[in-house]
Amino acid sequence: MPDFLLELFCEEIPSSMQESASHDLQRLVIEGLSDAGLKSNASVLCSTACRLTLGLSGVPEKAEDRFVERRGPRVDAPSKAISGFLESAALSAIDQAEIVRDGKKGDFYVARREESGRQAVDILSALIPDLLDSFPWKKSMRWGSGSLRWVRPLRSILCLFGHSGSKMRVVPFEIEAIASSNITYGHRFMAPAVPIEVTYFNHYFVQLKEAYVILDPAVRRETISREARKLASAQGFELVEDEGLLQEVSGLVEWPVVLMGRFSSDFLTVPPEVIRTTIRAKQKCFVLRDPVLGTLAPFFILVSNIFPRDGGAEVIKGHERVIAARLSDACFFYEQDMKIALESRNEQLRAVVFHERLGTQYERVERIATRVRSIAARISADLGMASRAAWLSKADLVTEMVGEFPELQGVMGRCYAEAQGEAHSVARAIEDHYRPRGPRDPVPDEPISIALALADKLDMLTAFWSIGETPTGRKDPYGLRRAALGVIRMILDRELDLPLLPEIDGNKDLLSFFLDRLKVHLREQGFRHDLIDAAFMPQGHSDLLVILRRVKALDEFVNTGEGCAFLASLKRVGNILRAAEKQDNSSFGSLLDFVGLELQAEQDLFRHLDRISPDLDTHIARSDFVPAMVMLASLSPLIDVFFEGVVVNVNDMALRETRLKLLARVRSVSLKVADFFRIEG
Amino acid sequence: MVGGDLAAQMSPLNSFQGLIFALQQYWAHYGCVILQPYDMEMGAATSHPATMLRALGRRPWKAAYVQPSRRPKDARYGKNPNRLQHYYQYQVILKPSPPDLQNLYLKSLEVLGLDLMLHDIRFVEDDWENPTFGSWGLGWEVWCDGMEVSQFTYFQQVCGIDCNPVSGELTYGLERLAMYLQGVDNVYQLNFNGGEEEDKVTYGDVFLQAEEEYSRHNFIYADTDMLFRSFEIAVGACKFYLESGKSDIRHELVQPAYDQCIKASHIFNLLDARDVISVTERRNYILRIRELSGLCGEAWLTTEIGSF
Numbered sequence: 005m006p007d008f009l010l011e012l013f014c015e016e017i018p019s020s021m022q023e024s025a026s027h028d029l030q031r032l033v034i035e036g037l038s039d040a041g042l043k044s045n046a047s048v049l050c051s052t053a054c055r056l057t058l059g060l061s062g063v064p065e066k067a068e069d070r071f072v073e074r075r076g077p078r079v080d081a082p083s084k085a086i087s088g089f090l091e092s093a094a095l096s097a098i099d100q101a102e103i104v105r106d107g108k109k110g111d112f113y114v115a116r117r118e119e120s121g122r123q124a125v126d127i128l129s130a131l132i133p134d135l136l137d138s139f140p141w142k143k144s145m146r147w148g149s150g151s152l153r154w155v156r157p158l159r160s161i162l163c164l165f166g167h168s169g170s171k172m173r174v175v176p177f178e179i180e181a182i183a184s185s186n187i188t189y190g191h192r193f194m195a196p197a198v199p200i201e202v203t204y205f206n207h208y209f210v211q212l213k214e215a216y217v218i219l220d221p222a223v224r225r226e227t228i229s230r231e232a233r234k235l236a237s238a239q240g241f242e243l244v245e246d247e248g249l250l251q252e253v254s255g256l257v258e259w260p261v262v263l264m265g266r267f268s269s270d271f272l273t274v275p276p277e278v279i280r281t282t283i284r285a286k287q288k289c290f291v292l293r294d295p296v297l298g299t300l301a302p303f304f305i306l307v308s309n310i311f312p313r314d315g316g317a318e319v320i321k322g323h324e325r326v327i328a329a330r331l332s333d334a335c336f337f338y339e340q341d342m343k344i345a346l347e348s349r350n351e352q353l354r355a356v357v358f359h360e361r362l363g364t365q366y367e368r369v370e371r372i373a374t375r376v377r378s379i380a381a382r383i384s385a386d387l388g389m390a391s392r393a394a395w396l397s398k399a400d401l402v403t404e405m406v407g408e409f410p411e412l413q414g415v416m417g418r419c420y421a422e423a424q425g426e427a428h429s430v431a432r433a434i435e436d437h438y439r440p441r442g443p444r445d446p447v448p449d450e451p452i453s454i455a456l457a458l459a460d461k462l463d464m465l466t467a468f469w470s471i472g473e474t475p476t477g478r479k480d481p482y483g484l485r486r487a488a489l490g491v492i493r494m495i496l497d498r499e500l501d502l503p504l505l506p507e508i509d510g511n512k513d514l515l516s517f518f519l520d521r522l523k524v525h526l527r528e529q530g531f532r533h534d535l536i537d538a539a540f541m542p543q544g545h546s547d548l549l550v551i552l553r554r555v556k557a558l559d560e561f562v563n564t565g566e567g568c569a570f571l572a573s574l575k576r577v578g579n580i581l582r583a584a585e586k587q588d589n590s591s592f593g594s595l596l597d598f599v600g601l602e603l604q605a606e607q608d609l610f611r612h613l614d615r616i617s618p619d620l621d622t623h624i625a626r627s628d629f630v631p632a633m634v635m636l637a638s639l640s641p642l643i644d645v646f647f648e649g650v651v652v653n654v655n656d657m658a659l660r661e662t663r664l665k666l667l668a669r670v671r672s673v674s675l676k677v678a679d680f681f682r683i684e685g
Numbered sequence: 686m687v688g689g690d691l692a693a694q695m696s697p698l699n700s701f702q703g704l705i706f707a708l709q710q711y712w713a714h715y716g717c718v719i720l721q722p723y724d725m726e727m728g729a730a731t732s733h734p735a736t737m738l739r740a741l742g743r744r745p746w747k748a749a750y751v752q753p754s755r756r757p758k759d760a761r762y763g764k765n766p767n768r769l770q771h772y773y774q775y776q777v778i779l780k781p782s783p784p785d786l787q788n789l790y791l792k793s794l795e796v797l798g799l800d801l802m803l804h805d806i807r808f809v810e811d812d813w814e815n816p817t818f819g820s821w822g823l824g825w826e827v828w829c830d831g832m833e834v835s836q837f838t839y840f841q842q843v844c845g846i847d848c849n850p851v852s853g854e855l856t857y858g859l860e861r862l863a864m865y866l867q868g869v870d871n872v873y874q875l876n877f878n879g880g881e882e883e884d885k886v887t888y889g890d891v892f893l894q895a896e897e898e899y900s901r902h903n904f905i906y907a908d909t910d911m912l913f914r915s916f917e918i919a920v921g922a923c924k925f926y927l928e929s930g931k932s933d934i935r936h937e938l939v940q941p942a943y944d945q946c947i948k949a950s951h952i953f954n955l956l957d958a959r960d961v962i963s964v965t966e967r968r969n970y971i972l973r974i975r976e977l978s979g980l981c982g983e984a985w986l987t988t989e990i991g992s993f
Contacts, residue, residue, distance in 0.1 A: 015787055015808070016809075016810075016825060019810065053808075143823065145841055145851075146839075146841065146848075146849075147781075147839050147853075148782050148783070149781045149849075149850040149851075155823075156824075157784070157839070159784070193802060194802075256807060256809065287831050309805055309806075309807055310802065310805055312802060312803050312804070312805070313802045314803055318803045318830065319803075319804060322829065322830025322831055322832060322865070323830055325832070326830070326831045327831070329766060329870065357963060
């Protein structure tokens, strides 16, 4: 079967968008083809700074024939309706339509015909321009006098279709004055400036490689990674691995050439994070480490897009010059910063606005310092150290270094605090209080760090809630969802006994925000949604750890035989109560008095409830939900015997009510453990 | 210097002014009108009406010019090797952006003496935005061996108005580029005139004292009372011209009104450098200028040139 090859050649695509765009392209083409009745087999997907490439193999020559049926008007419809139908169904006379009998609504016409499948080339030449016209770029632009939106100006389109091994032909279409063709271009600098004509599917990849384009991003990453390690180890160093940087850099080059430069070891007096950030963020270069000492080495690795005629001397010299200037800036900042005691910087925070309605960073530090005391007390962290760390937590925001590299906030605070003689755990907490910085960043582990990280995030949340700046839809400019998730993860991962409501100033709305985030988090952890619902008690609990324990216990319980049996019994209880309550239009309270119970089965059930209640309460108070649920499960055989031997809805209204109240007691005792009625199945 | 080797003296590899001449020639040859700097203080060459206003409307336009750019906050008392509160940008604006703009740009680098098989030229994502003038575009910063030497932007919106057609804008950072071409690490050591020995005039000879004086001015002495008042005067004048220029068909005072936006914007930058504007106020100042520049842009579209 034939192959399909599409290459969209354009001006430099931002590195971060290349791979997601090529996946979108693949998805949209495959979906579009399959909607048109064409199923394809395997696909090849590539992207570079200047192109997105999609290759499909095993695309049928034409779509399968389809039987099309179109319903028309009633046979007695006015002639205008009939002629409209003829036109839309492409019939020349009404006797070409069939009549379908319908006794109720009246007979009507139906046009039936077999539509022969369209040629794949025709489908593609309509599909591709449509798809380019509405391509889901995160950010796109127009250029020249045109109206097409693309990530950067689109320059040429190679679009071919044909049997493998034979000449492919162009899928003809035109968009924004670009006609599809069999032409592409090689590397901007290294390939001769002549168009490349592509005839065969497999040749495309070879031809581009000969024109200095490595199409596959994974191959570029491997090349860079391998060459970088080689250069590093030749000097006796090792590469400081950096996945994010590797990803970015491999999207900036079509032909990666890895080179090594050096900088003066005088710069190594500044903290390694500063050197690494300077070289990484501003120059997109890798740093090296001395494997013995564990310190940074005065070398860096750069990735060039050309293999320079002189072997790289000029390119290296240029990078060395820029990096030296950057590092000398960084050194200057570091020395300036070190002249000022971190503590004395808090005064400057009075001039830094945190948010126009929430005051300055100084006021924020004061709030965090107050908050950290109550949290530290609850989670047994050292009060003095926690307060000290809180007091210094934002001081680095007004340092020169953080002004230059905002991503070093916290890190610089730790460096300066350590250098200025603060206790190690205080310094640690200054850095770690920003953690977790994302869903995969680990939560802090030292109690002081945890207390400060909680205080910081809870202050953010309560403060923004107090002025009504809460996340809506996709908008969350202050990262409040991330902050809430951070709090949740700290409480759950570090098993903190810290009911939230008092910590968020009793704000019910914020609590429900937290509970929503907790639900999302638990679902991401793989818990069934109905078990999560069952673990959220209707009374609204603010102790997240209790909810986690309950959902874990439920997860275990519903997978045991006893658990299933109990749920089935309880369901019957619930059903009969609901029906009776609907009928009586009232709800039944628990039966607390033995008097009036006539039959053995109901007496046994009552006694058993009495017997288990005290222990059950103890388990619940300790959040020991596993034994609590085992205990509830012991009710299940008694409930079943009750339903076998006792008629609830008897004519004696007093007796009926007593029995219903007994069942209501089963219900209310169960609901103390979890909201079992929300469990499905 | 009289009777020296003119070609060597004017080579972009040897002199700052030679770099400018080379760019002027290259873009003149391409068909640009070569303009002179706008006679007002501004933060970037983009604010020149030849870019900001001419980018609006359908009439094609090709222009190139040097523009002194003032960034009061970047003052460093002449101590920083490459940060200046007054520096030069070389600006090229082509409307509509031609399809071979990247190649045109690369050829200009070759003309300046950069061998593209010796140097690693890269287009690195960098979206441009000027919130004060409600303007933004997508493009890149251009790197030469890791050093940013130019901005390359396709304007999408100017003065809050969609650009149609889209202009391509190139901004060469002249000092950076000259430092690269001359192989100099400190801007003040740049050879300005291409002379040698006693004939040599450096960038420092021309500008170091000014950088020192303006640093004092920008951070310490700039008269903030006067500046606050001037800001209001400029804003008031801008509104007055916008109102007075209205006629049935065309607006007749757009450029005088727009000049006042440029003025207000520079005064705002000075006040910002003096650190007398709080974060909240900062936003308000920016919004006020943005609103006025938006009105100027709309008015421009009713003028003879803008409505083409």
